[in-house]
Amino acid sequence: PDEPINLIKITPSHLPLLEDSPLQPSTRLIIGGEPLAAEALHTWHTHHPHTHVTNHYGPTEATIGATDHTITSTPTTGAIPIGRPMWNTRVYILDQSLRPTPIGVPGELYIAGAQLARGYLHRPALTAERFIPDPFGPPGTRTYRTGDLARWNTDGTLEHLGRTDTQVKVRGFRIEPGEVEAVLTAHDAIAQAAVLVREDQPGDKRLIGYLVPADTADTEAGPDTSEVLRLAQDRLPDYMVPSALVVLERLPLTPNGKLDRNALPAPNHVASASRRAPRTPREETLCALFAEVLGIPEVGIDDDFFTLGGHSLLATRLVSRIRTVLGVELAIRALFKAPTVIGLSEHIDASAAQPTRPKLRPMRRPEQ
Known part of the structure; x- marks a missing residue:
């Protein structure tokens, strides 16, 4: 871009993509949507020490923002706190009897305050289950039961510890x-x-x-x-x-x-037993890039990127690596349509054979 980017907000799953991107925030990076591990942030922050990083927490029911934590120095291991309540927000860590837990003792995280939603549209039963009367707020106010486990640290920050149920988050999506x-x-x-x-x-x-x-x-x-x-x-x-x-x-x-x-064992993302080896230098490079992004030893030219464990974020990273190494511009949808090395190579050939659109010229105004 012509102007520098001051702020970027992403999920922790996007951090590897940010490492490979020429687009970097010059002032602030906000991370949210998933628990943030120090290992995931350390490499990027080492190369951008002057960018302020904020770990942000808040479910949609709390209008996204509930707590935040400014990271001054990134530890190399462990979880990063989700910080303190934001303005006009109250946060409670309660036990099963809705009593506040002592410092360091896990409990369920509840959110209250002016920004809290009123409930779920046309779902009164679910609203009554999740939005309960606030035991510590003014009469008539409610607090939201997040289903997240957390605890207070001795420095007054909150530490996220997971879920009370089986719900998980992947790339910011609840599942x-x-x-x-x-x-x-x-x-x-x-x-x-x-x-x-x-x-x-x-x-x-x-x-x-x-x-x-x-x-x-x-x-x-x-x-x-x-x-x-x-x-x-x-x-x-x-x-x-x-x-x-x-x-x-x-x-x-x-x-x-x-x-x-x-x-439960880790998946064994292996290429097809009857895989074909690359036949051209470009196919060899694409095979190497597929394997690099997927984190597996070897890929054949007929192996499907998504069958081997690829997903939309890794697809974005692969397209970025292809642009850097081969100098080829690809749309993400090209990989979805041709998810194999041989298919992608044929797509590149077909795109190169198409005539390029001539540059637009300024329209001449009719003479008065």
Whole structure:
């Protein structure tokens, strides 16, 4: 751009894209929508120490902003606090009896104040469940039950600790894993499903689905995960479609019979066993860029970017890397239409063969 960018607001998932972008905030970077890990911020902040960074927290029900925390020096590990309540905002950390918890003791986070919404439109039952009478405010006021776990630190800042329920956030979107699991088990070949968010690489959160086939006798062939994935793509918005599906003989359980999430394996994003090697220097470069962005060892020219774990944010990063390395301008939709190296290479050839549109010339005014 002709003028410098003063402020950018992003989610933590966008930080890797910001590292590769020529567009950088000169004054302030605001981060929100997801918990912010120090590891995800440290690299960028090291190269931009003079930019003020604010960690921002607030659900939509509180008109987005509820608390903020100005980061003066970035730690290398651990979670970054979500700060203190913003102007006209009250925040409570309460136990199950709606009593304030002591400093350092986790509780559920409640928000009250002038900016709080009145409730959910035409949903009185849900409004009554989430917007309850404020036990510490003026008569008639309400407080919003966020479902987030938090605690007060000794310095008066808030630390976000996760959720009280199974709701997760990926790239700023709220996701109920149970809704995704219901769609996956709607396929005739699937008996059970579990969905969770994994962060096997710092700052790269991905929604992963674990499937137990209905026919456990046929363990060698197993269900066609591509069919299950297409079903999910047809019935769910893009941000709720798992990045990968893992087939298991059974879901691991704790001694109490609950799902043992820590025992679920990381997805093995491997290329096709019959993959074809690159045939041209450009295909070789594209294969290397696919593998770099996806964080896997190798990619063949026929392997699908999204089947290997790609999503919209990684697609944006791949397009940026292609622009930097190959000097080729691509629209994001080109990758969605041609998600393989061979398809993308053919798209580049076809685009280059099209005649370029001539530059517009100033319109001549008719002579008076």
